[in-house]
Each structure stands twice: as structure tokens, then as C-alpha cells.
Amino acid sequence: MTAMLLKMQMGWGETLKTSIVGLLVVIAILAVIAVLILLISKIMGAATKAFSKKKPETEPVKETAAPPAAKPAGRELPETESQGTLQLENVDEPTAAVIMAIVSNQSGIPLNRLAFKSIKLIEEK
Amino acid sequence: MSIVEVLTGLWESSGFGALASGAASWRNLVMILVSFVFLYLAIGKKFEPLLLVPIAFGILLANLPGSEIMLDSIGLSDPATMQAVESGVMEAGHWYDSGVLRLLYVGVKSSIFPCLIFMGVGAMTDFGPLLSNPVSLLLGAAAQLGIYVAFIIAIVLGFAPEEAASIAIIGGADGPTAIFLTSKLASHLLAPIAVAAYSYMALIPIIQPPIMRALTTEKERKVKMTQLRKVTKVEKIIFPVVVLVITAFILPSVIPLLGMLMLGNLFKECMVTDRLSDTAQNALMNIVTIMLGVCVGATADGDTFLTAKTLKIVALGLIAFMFSTVGGVLLGKLLYVLTKGKVNPLIGAAGVSAVPMAARVAQKVGSKDDPTNFLLMHAMGPNVAGVIGSAVAAGYLLSLFG
Incomplete structure (x- = not known):
């Protein structure tokens, strides 16, 4: 089997063609998926809008709605800063920053409307 | 039986005796040393320990003199022998006479293990960042x-097209995909390809940053991307089904990998199969990882592994990884220009699968220039897109050479 495989070879032109077509196939399929995602999000957006217009009174609290956050005291904070003072325990600043960014992203609440009190390492592996 | 005869018998059956008689060679000893190095890298340096420990131990088990752990009594690894046994031309032992790892190896050879791993990966993957920024797919x-x-x-180096395709898939930075394709196209190269794929995945934090820095300017690296939109649960549930159906219609050969990936993801997202999702991403994933790792390691027998071909594969794997990083970053730069500076090109490097290590590297490189820049979630989009991309690439190569 191995010997048989080893006898098979490809010419330059065929090799280049295989590679270029291969890359284009991957790009094309992933581009189609990207377009589909856009379509789905548009349809979902339109459906959600239509649904919320129909039943405004009976609509429960939205899953994605951000909880009310305290108004920042003094100056308006930029989007890259959180409120209050954060206490770090056995956690370095870059790690804490990443955790804060993830919380902000997952909750859909901008960083400047969140207040972190403390981040501590509970188990050292 | 005299004492001398007993001692002689003991000597002949020992590993030292096997070495002296030539049943085991110096290559096996070198592979034992290689397994020690891998164990050190996994345990001491924490390089992909969950995979490298089983792989390293598999190498050790298969190369111990006198080891019959990969003994093939009915031609499980050789279709010609198996056919001869089945047709009665050749007499063979029972299947249960084979080495224990040879029996487990059936899971690799039949692609059961890579597909189950993909199901676990799917159950652990959040496609949210990808859905909120579909351009990520192009980076992937x-x-x-x-x-x-x-x-x-x-091909230029003289490999057969099937071998070249199996080696090339290392550039997808996806171990299960590499094993899946190699077991179908060039199973005799499984050990070096799997070892190279997993080794380079572990070395991503060393390989990628210099390339990323060389191809980008400080201004580009400092780009702060806008917050991603919140993705609804319905979108997350629809996504795996739609992607699978569309992709399968275009490229059916991708169904085993992508199908299992999306099944695992549906378990996670549909919210009514929590127990299945938990099993897929924890217990099952861990069990299959152990068996896959040990079996792949055990195929690295000294006589077949220590060849010039292996060195070529290792070098080609590195080239594949480097060019994949280059491809992602260059498209990132193009998107930077097209969006007038809204896309940070560093996230393109995360398109090389290797979830989530490549995304973490993008975050790390970006935060070096600006510690307040959080690219992790933005890089997760191309990162999971890379998993789909490498599966599609494998499907394409399989449809051509399979």
C-alpha cells in the first residue's frame, strides 16, 4: 500500500491548482456560513421586534436586558474603565483585566457601568 | 531444569536479552529517551499535559524491549494481512491475542476517537463571539x-499526494482533524504527524508572537475593537444545525468531523440535554483523550519513527503553522484597512484553531503594546472559525485523495 502510494506523484500545475482551489473552497464555504449568520441575526432581530411590538404588556423581563447600574459619580467613565475600587488577591492585573472584560462581554453591560469589588484566586493548581 | 538454564531463560526473556539478541534496537532506546523528554515538557513545562502525558507514555510502552502491547495477531493494522486471515489463506491467532493498545488502536484507525473528541470540543465551544462577528469566519x-x-x-519533497495532504493538515492546528485525515489517507505516518501536530499546538505561544509582531505595526496592534453584540439563545441553537446542513451539502466528506462537532455544540446550547453535554465535554472527552493519546504514542515505534521522513514531517509542520499564522494576520491587516482601523490584525492569528491557546496568544501580544486592550473575546471568533475551517480543509483533501 505504502509503495503504491509512494509511486503516485503530482505535477507542479496540478499541485498548485489543488492548493489554490482548496483554499478558495474553505474561504467560500466559510463565507457562505458568514452570510447565513447575518441572515439569521437579521431574521431574529426582525422577529424579536415584531414580537415585542405585539405584546408589550405581557413581555417578561428580557434575558439580555442589563440590570440597572448606579450612575457614575463625578465624571463620565470611559468604556475601558470600571467603577469603584477593585481589590486583587493573588491575581495579577492582566488576568483581572481579562476576567472583567469577559464579564462585561458576556453580560452585555459596558465596563464603565460595572463595579468589581474583589477578584481572588481560590485554588492554586 | 538447572539453575543455569533458568537464569539463561530469564536473561533471554528480559529486555536486556531482547536488546542483545537484536529483537529490540537502539532506536527503541532513543524513543524511550524521547518519551522522557515529552514527559518532562508535559509535567515540568505544562506543554499540553492532558495530551502529551498519554502520548509520551504510549511511546514509552511501545518501545520497552519485549513489549507486546502493540502486537498485531490478526492484521488489525494491515488490511492485506486481515484479508488473508479472513479468506483463510493465512492462519492467525484470535483478535484477543493482540496487544491491548493494538485493540484500542481500532478507535484511531476507524476515526471513532477523533470524531468523539470533536463532539467534546463542540460541547465546550461557545460560538457566540463568532455569531456576533461573522467576519471572523474569513479570518478562520x-x-x-x-x-x-x-x-x-x-509534494516537491517527494511525498505522495495522500501523504502530503496528511502532513499539510498539521497547519490546521487541530489534533483530532490531523489524526482523522491521516488515519484515512496515510496511516503509516500517523505517529509523526500526531506528535508534530500536538507538539506545535503546545508551542503556539513561542511560534506565533514573533510572526504577529513582524507583520503588524504598533498602531495596528493597539487597535481596540468595539464590544461584541449579545447573541440570542435561538441563534446559538440554529447555528450548529444550519452550518452542518449547508456544509454537508457542499462537501459531504466533512460530515463525520463537523457533524460530531455540531452535535456536541447542540447538546450545550439547546438547554434540554445538560447531562449529555456534561458527559461529552468531561467524562467522555477525558476517556477518549486517554485512549487516543496512548494509542497514538504507541504507534511511534523506534524503527518506523526514527527516519528522515519524520524530520521532514516535523519541518513541514512548522512551515504549515507559520504560514497559517501569516495567512490569518495578513487578512486581518486587509480587514484593518477595509474597516478603517476597526479590526485588530492580531486576532487573525487566532484563526489557526488550537482553541483557546491561539486566542490567548492574540490577547497576550495585544496587551503587551496596550495593557488595557482586551482582544480575547474578539479572537475567540476566528479561533472557533478555525476549527470549522480546518475540518472543511480536511474534508476537501479527503474528497480528493480518499
């Missing part, structure tokens, strides 16, 4: 460039 596609560059070079 561009980061497959290394696969095709390595394919060309492998």
Missing part, C-alpha cells in the same frame, strides 16, 4: 493558508 479561512503551502512543499 485565511488561517488555513499553511495547509496548502505545506502541501505544495511536501
Whole structure:
């Protein structure tokens, strides 16, 4: 089997063609998926809008709605800063920053409307 | 029986006796040393320990003199022998006389293990960042460039097309995909390809940053991307089904990998199969990882592994990884220009699968220039797109050479 495989070879032109077509196939399929995602999000957006217009009174609290956050005291904070003072325990600043960014992203609440009190390492592996 | 005869018998059956008689060679000893190095890298340096420990131990088990752990009594690893046994031309032992790892190896050879791993990966993957920024998919596609560059070079170096395709898929930075394709196209190269794929995945934090810095300016690296939109649960549930159906209609050969990936993801997202999702991403994943790792390691027998071919595969794997990073970053730069500076090109490098290590590297490189820049979630989009991209690339190569 191995010997048989080893006898098979490809010419330059065929090799280049295989590679270029291969890359284009991957790009094309992933581009189609990207377009589909856009379509789905548009349809979902339109459906959600239509649904919320129909039943405004009976609509429960939205899953994605951000909880009310305290108004920042003094100056308006930029989007890259959180409120209050954060206490770090056995956690370095870059790690804490990443955790804060993830919380902000997952909750859909901008960083400047969140207040972190403390981040501590509970188990050292 | 005299004492001398007993001692002689003991000597002959020992590992030292096997070495002296030539049943085991110096190559096996070198492989034992290689397994020690891998164990050190996994335990001491924490390089992909969950995979490298089983792989290293598999190498150790298969190369111990006198080891019959990969003994093949009925031609499980050789279709010609199996056919001869089945047709009665050749007499063979029972299947249960084979070595224990040879029996487990059936899971690799039949692609059961890589597909189950993909199900676990799907159950652990959050496609949210990808759904909120679909352009990420293009970055995941561009980061497959290394696969095709390595394919060309492998052909030039004299590899057969099936071998070249298997070697090239290392550039997808996806271990299960590499094992899946190699077991179908060139199973005799499984050990070096799997070892190279997993080794380079572990070395991503060393390989990628210099390339990322060389290809980008400080201004580009400092780009802060806008917050991603919140993705609804319905979108997350629809996504795996739609992607699978569309992709399968275009490229059916991708169904085993992508199908299992999306099944695992549906378990996670549909909210009514929590127990299945938990099993897929924890217990099952861990069990299959152990068996896959040990079996792949055990195929690295000294006589077949220590060849010039292995060195070529290792070199080609590195080239594939580097060009995949280049492809992702270059498309990132293009998007930076097209969006007038809204896309940070560093996230393109995360398109090389290797979830989530490649995304973490993008975050780390970006935060070096600006510690307040959080690219992790933005890089997760291309990162999971890379998983789909490498599966599609494998499907394409399989449809051509399978």
C-alpha cells in the first residue's frame, strides 16, 4: 500500500491548482456560513421586534436586558474603565483585566457601568 | 531444569536479552529517551499535559524491549494481512491475542476517537463571539493558508499526494482533524504527524508572537475593537444545525468531523440535554483523550519513527503553522484597512484553531503594546472559525485523495 502510494506523484500545475482551489473552497464555504449568520441575526432581530411590538404588556423581563447600574459619580467613565475600587488577591492585573472584560462581554453591560469589588484566586493548581 | 538454564531463560526473556539478541534496537532506546523528554515538557513545562502525558507514555510502552502491547495477531493494522486471515489463506491467532493498545488502536484507525473528541470540543465551544462577528469566519479561512503551502512543499519533497495532504493538515492546528485525515489517507505516518501536530499546538505561544509582531505595526496592534453584540439563545441553537446542513451539502466528506462537532455544540446550547453535554465535554472527552493519546504514542515505534521522513514531517509542520499564522494576520491587516482601523490584525492569528491557546496568544501580544486592550473575546471568533475551517480543509483533501 505504502509503495503504491509512494509511486503516485503530482505535477507542479496540478499541485498548485489543488492548493489554490482548496483554499478558495474553505474561504467560500466559510463565507457562505458568514452570510447565513447575518441572515439569521437579521431574521431574529426582525422577529424579536415584531414580537415585542405585539405584546408589550405581557413581555417578561428580557434575558439580555442589563440590570440597572448606579450612575457614575463625578465624571463620565470611559468604556475601558470600571467603577469603584477593585481589590486583587493573588491575581495579577492582566488576568483581572481579562476576567472583567469577559464579564462585561458576556453580560452585555459596558465596563464603565460595572463595579468589581474583589477578584481572588481560590485554588492554586 | 538447572539453575543455569533458568537464569539463561530469564536473561533471554528480559529486555536486556531482547536488546542483545537484536529483537529490540537502539532506536527503541532513543524513543524511550524521547518519551522522557515529552514527559518532562508535559509535567515540568505544562506543554499540553492532558495530551502529551498519554502520548509520551504510549511511546514509552511501545518501545520497552519485549513489549507486546502493540502486537498485531490478526492484521488489525494491515488490511492485506486481515484479508488473508479472513479468506483463510493465512492462519492467525484470535483478535484477543493482540496487544491491548493494538485493540484500542481500532478507535484511531476507524476515526471513532477523533470524531468523539470533536463532539467534546463542540460541547465546550461557545460560538457566540463568532455569531456576533461573522467576519471572523474569513479570518478562520485565511488561517488555513499553511495547509496548502505545506502541501505544495511536501509534494516537491517527494511525498505522495495522500501523504502530503496528511502532513499539510498539521497547519490546521487541530489534533483530532490531523489524526482523522491521516488515519484515512496515510496511516503509516500517523505517529509523526500526531506528535508534530500536538507538539506545535503546545508551542503556539513561542511560534506565533514573533510572526504577529513582524507583520503588524504598533498602531495596528493597539487597535481596540468595539464590544461584541449579545447573541440570542435561538441563534446559538440554529447555528450548529444550519452550518452542518449547508456544509454537508457542499462537501459531504466533512460530515463525520463537523457533524460530531455540531452535535456536541447542540447538546450545550439547546438547554434540554445538560447531562449529555456534561458527559461529552468531561467524562467522555477525558476517556477518549486517554485512549487516543496512548494509542497514538504507541504507534511511534523506534524503527518506523526514527527516519528522515519524520524530520521532514516535523519541518513541514512548522512551515504549515507559520504560514497559517501569516495567512490569518495578513487578512486581518486587509480587514484593518477595509474597516478603517476597526479590526485588530492580531486576532487573525487566532484563526489557526488550537482553541483557546491561539486566542490567548492574540490577547497576550495585544496587551503587551496596550495593557488595557482586551482582544480575547474578539479572537475567540476566528479561533472557533478555525476549527470549522480546518475540518472543511480536511474534508476537501479527503474528497480528493480518499
